[in-house]
Amino acid sequence: MKDGFIKVSAGTPDVRVGDCEYNADEIIRMAHEMEGQGARIMVFPELCITSYSCGDLFWQETLLNEAKAQLIRIAEETGDVNGLIFVGLPMEYNGKLYNMAAGISGGEVLGLVPKINIPNYNEFYESRYFTSGKDVNGWVTFCHSDSSDTEYPEYEAMVSPHLLFICPQMPELKVAAEICEDLWVADPPSTCHAYHGASLIVNLSASDELVGKDSYRKNLVSSQSARLVCGYIYASAGIGESTQDVVYAGHDLIAENGTVLAESRKFTNGAVYGVLDIRKLVNERRRMTTFQFAADKAQEMESYYDEVFFDLQTTETDLTGLIDSRPFVPAAxxxxxxxxxxxxxxxxxxxxxxxxxxxxxxxxxxxxxxxxxxxxxxxxxxxxxxxxxxxxxxxxxxxxxxxxxxxxxxxxxxxxxxxxxxxxxxxxxxxxxxxxxxxxxxxxxxxxxxxxxxxxxxxxxxxxxxxxxxxxxxxxxxxxxxxxxxxxxxxxxxxxxxxxxxxxxxxxxxxxxxxxxxxxxxxxxxxxxxxxxxxxxxxxxxxxxxxxxxxxxxxxxxxxxxxxxxxxxxxxxxxxxxxxxxxxxxxxxxxxxxxxxxxxxxxxxxxxxxxxxxxxxxxxxxxxxxxxxxxxxxxxxxxxxxxxxxxxxxxxxx
Missing domain, CATH: 3.40.50.620 (HUPs)
Structure with missing residues (x-):
């Protein structure tokens, strides 16, 4: 974190369709593994607690209740992890079902970001189950799994597509989330996130694999990080998802201002790592007169943002092998x-x-x-x-x-x-x-x-x-x-x-x-x-x-x-x-x-x-x-x- 550097990770866990406990075990294991590698921001795929390909099981109350219970468990069993973790799950809110990205740190769920753009490629796709979270704004109550161990057994987490996760120990680190299809539309939510100060965008995704799609996906992530002068972490579903009709390759990406820092090998679950220079991004934005922030754009965009805070222990990021000694000369x-x-x-x-x-x-x-x-x-x-x-x-x-x-x-x-x-x-x-x-x-x-x-x-x-x-x-x-x-x-x-x-x-x-x-x-x-x-x-x-x-x-x-x-x-x-x-x-x-x-x-x-x-x-x-x-x-x-x-x-x- 010193000098604006922070190590981040995108991970694809092994999952079983509908087996929330097994999936949570894998997420918890990987989160500790990622922290051991120095990662402080960790991103997992869309709906990873249940798996993405549950189909009509998303209507089952049993699955939804277990997903929420395992979210609480993941938060508590990663409470000792020095980092901010994003996981995906389905969650009912005010009588509707939403595809959520949950930000967790310090043993608790800090906030939930609903997916805005729900694809409807056919009648069995996401629009069959999920509602757009474009206008959602409120709170969800969580209970600690063992309320006798805490003075406050219940706590609330904000639900909104307009959340900024901010680290007081590194104020320039402002994290916002979007989910899969949100990036692929003409006006991605991440654009609004960046205008309101987000320096790092995380994307929890479950993008199925087709011939040539990986190149388009990589260009999309790279281009968006360049356009917004930000870091971008893209974690996608992989092996373990149902292959009844499509295949998921676990194509994880980390980009910074147009440069892809890390890319996973497809069809192999695991984690990739990258070191972002957040201060460099903030300085670059300051130099660019075309980059307008919330004070200039808020009224036009008709949106406001709530801030959620998380703590990180200040550490010095290992830069070995990451800094090019000849920056003017292309390496390849x-x-x-x-x-x-x-x-x-x-x-x-x-x-x-x-x-x-x-x-x-x-x-x-x-x-x-x-x-x-x-x-x-x-x-x-x-x-x-x-x-x-x-x-x-x-x-x-x-x-x-x-x-x-x-x-x-x-x-x-x-x-x-x-x-x-x-x-x-x-x-x-x-x-x-x-x-x-x-x-x-x-x-x-x-x-x-x-x-x-x-x-x-x-x-x-x-x-x-x-x-x-x-x-x-x-x-x-x-x-x-x-x-x-x-x-x-x-x-x-x-x-x-x-x-x-x-x-x-x-x-x-x-x-x-x-x-x-x-x-x-x-x-x-x-x-x-x-x-x-x-x-x-x-x-x-x-x-x-x-x-x-x-x-x-x-x-x-x-x-x-x-x-x-x-x-x-x-x-x-x-x-x-x-x-x-x-x-x-x-x-x-x-x-x-x-x-x-x-x-x-x-x-x-x-x-x-x-x-x-x-x-x-x-x-x-x-x-x-x-x-x-x-x-x-x-x-x-x-x-x-x-x-x-x-x-x-x-x-x-x-």
């Missing part, structure tokens, strides 16, 4: 390839549109032999191919100076020639040395002046060649460098169109690797693979023994850590302590806690002090959900104070 190879191609097309299309708009047929790019300029050149080539313009109108400029190594120089030259672009070399040693004399700088002092003079000289050359050619300068700097301010102001920081500005360093690597794997040209692939194997460096300091002396990640920290910090800070607005906790889990075995904390401090310090560089970025295409463009993504003042964030980082103990 097939998805990664599709995503890489899409990103390259977004970058190239953005540049193509800019070139077409200004009637420009020439581009100039500084080619260093490093990853970023390599990607920028590949994108530029693709844009020119789209426009049908000869690649010879792309001028790749290599500008060796004090820190240039043979490896990067040769790779830059070979890459340009292999791609068919014009290669131009401008050695800037003499110009920079003259500049040092002009400003009175000792070239033996390898400070920031020494480094930035080279970067600005290169930018000036690129701009002037662009003037000669009637073209534009293509920027090469990436998102990770911009986040850290690892760019020379008015040097490599500036261009006329920056194609890499929203691509983080970890993703740059995969884009270049994807190009190497799919280009179909052996020579080009070999060059790209060697560039990938080259240490990241601005090459502004003289090499040692012919090798790169200035390695960026030795100075500012590993980019994979900084990309992780950046993603969770900007995309999900996570505070430093939470990011540190997630990073410890994500990078376990790669970086120790001291290293992670060291670079986390560096990240926050640089992020706040370097905003002035991001406030005047050139145009460039946005490719993902995290970007720092001052025009549409990061509206942050350049003089914003990072004291609060640094204070929290300084409080982190290891």
């Amino acid at each position: 190879m097939e998805e990664r390839e599709r995503r890489c191609d899409e990103i390259l097309n977004i970058q190239a299309t953005g540049l193509m549109r800019r070139l077409a708009h200004i009637h420009c047929q020439n581009a100039v790019i500084g080619l260093s032999g490093g990853l970023d300029s390599t990607l920028a050149l590949l994108v530029t080539v693709r844009a020119f191919d789209m426009l049908g313009i000869s690649r010879e109108k792309i001028t790749a400029v290599t500008m060796p100076c004090f820190g240039t190594t043979d490896r990067t120089y040769n790779n830059a030259c070979q890459l340009s020639l292999c791609l068919g672009t014009e290669l131009r070399e401008v050695n800037i040693r003499e110009a920079v040395s003259l500049h040092f004399r002009d400003i009175g700088h000792d070239p033996e002092i390898h400070d920031v002046t020494y480094e930035n003079s080279q970067a600005r000289e290169r930018t000036q050359i690129l701009m002037d060649i662009a003037n000669q050619k009637g073209g534009i300068v293509i920027g090469t700097g990436d998102l990770s460098e911009l986040a850290l301010g690892w760019a020379t102001f008015n040097g490599d920081h500036m261009s006329m169109y920056g194609v890499n500005g929203s691509v983080p360093k970890t993703l740059v690597r995969h884009l270049v690797r994807y190009y190497a794997d799919t280009c179909g040209e052996k020579k080009l692939s070999e060059i790209l693979l060697d560039i990938l194997d080259t240490p990241v460096s601005p090459e502004l300091l003289p090499p040692k023994d012919g090798k790169i002396a200035q390695k960026t990640e030795d100075l500012v920290g590993p980019y994979e850590l900084h990309d992780f910090f950046l993603y969770h800070m900007l995309r999900w607005t996570c505070p430093p302590a939470k990011i540190f906790r997630m990073a410890k889990t994500a990078f376990a075995g790669e970086y120790d806690e001291e290293t992670i904390l060291k670079w986390l401090k560096t990240f926050y310090r640089r992020f706040f002090t370097q905003q002035f560089k991001r406030s005047c970025l050139p145009d460039g295409p946005k490719v993902g959900s995290v970007a720092v463009s001052p025009r549409g993504d990061l509206r942050m003042p350049s003089d914003a104070c990072g004291t609060l964030w640094m204070r929290e980082v300084d409080k982190i103990k290891i």
Whole structure:
């Protein structure tokens, strides 16, 4: 529960049709098992106490009485379970029979949610037995099974389709329930639930299995969780139900904001688990102006909600294996390839549109032999191919100076020639040395002046060649460098169109690797693979023994850590302590806690002090959900104070 994380579970118990005691035994056993796995919200299928497929037995008073008795027993025998449990049963209320979802915790039934949308596919379906609970609102009285053990033998539970189950120990956790068909209609009750603050929807279901239905069901759950920016737990009936006419597969699902976190194997009873980040969901809703809550929608929706409270002991959810250390990079190879191609097309299309708009047929790019300029050149080539313009109108400029190594120089030259672009070399040693004399700088002092003079000289050359050619300068700097301010102001920081500005360093690597794997040209692939194997460096300091002396990640920290910090800070607005906790889990075995904390401090310090560089970025295409463009993504003042964030980082103990 700490930091907004909570483990949840959807379970399909083994049931016997009409055998309430046996079914209750299984539910109780599984509830304790789920708690043992760390689950705090546990959801069982629709009508699971009786089984879903009882048919006309639902009219039998004996079955209904036993179902209610077993509900009380389940509540009492799970009283020691640290969690909120949902089970399904038929229940008579005010002379009508309803399909109910019961929320239980602390040994008692807290509330009952009736099903609203009752399917009537044929005369023997649910509408034969059950009434819609759309307008139900009242109370049901329960008696403890052994009233001598309690000071209050009777208690009441609210019955309403508009119930919110709220945890005081985790106020952002607000749980609401809907039942099976409720999700499949045009206007699901969960929409109203979410507008009234529910951050987690549970669905007690008994969806029969047909060919292809599982894919539709999965998409439905995923889409609803995305539309409502919520967690969604879907528990469905399975083996044990009657197979007289249909089969139930126990297809359980857990989703969060469009992502399916867990899915059961069909035709196998059991439980699936997932960890939801409730605070992340609440933060995302707060950012979305299109997500309106009850204050805005209550009158329009003509509904009100009652709140039911349940207690949870505060525990720390185990995140092992759940946090992706490379959030910008898809884990599945097939998805990664599709995503890489899409990103390259977004970058190239953005540049193509800019070139077409200004009637420009020439581009100039500084080619260093490093990853970023390599990607920028590949994108530029693709844009020119789209426009049908000869690649010879792309001028790749290599500008060796004090820190240039043979490896990067040769790779830059070979890459340009292999791609068919014009290669131009401008050695800037003499110009920079003259500049040092002009400003009175000792070239033996390898400070920031020494480094930035080279970067600005290169930018000036690129701009002037662009003037000669009637073209534009293509920027090469990436998102990770911009986040850290690892760019020379008015040097490599500036261009006329920056194609890499929203691509983080970890993703740059995969884009270049994807190009190497799919280009179909052996020579080009070999060059790209060697560039990938080259240490990241601005090459502004003289090499040692012919090798790169200035390695960026030795100075500012590993980019994979900084990309992780950046993603969770900007995309999900996570505070430093939470990011540190997630990073410890994500990078376990790669970086120790001291290293992670060291670079986390560096990240926050640089992020706040370097905003002035991001406030005047050139145009460039946005490719993902995290970007720092001052025009549409990061509206942050350049003089914003990072004291609060640094204070929290300084409080982190290891």
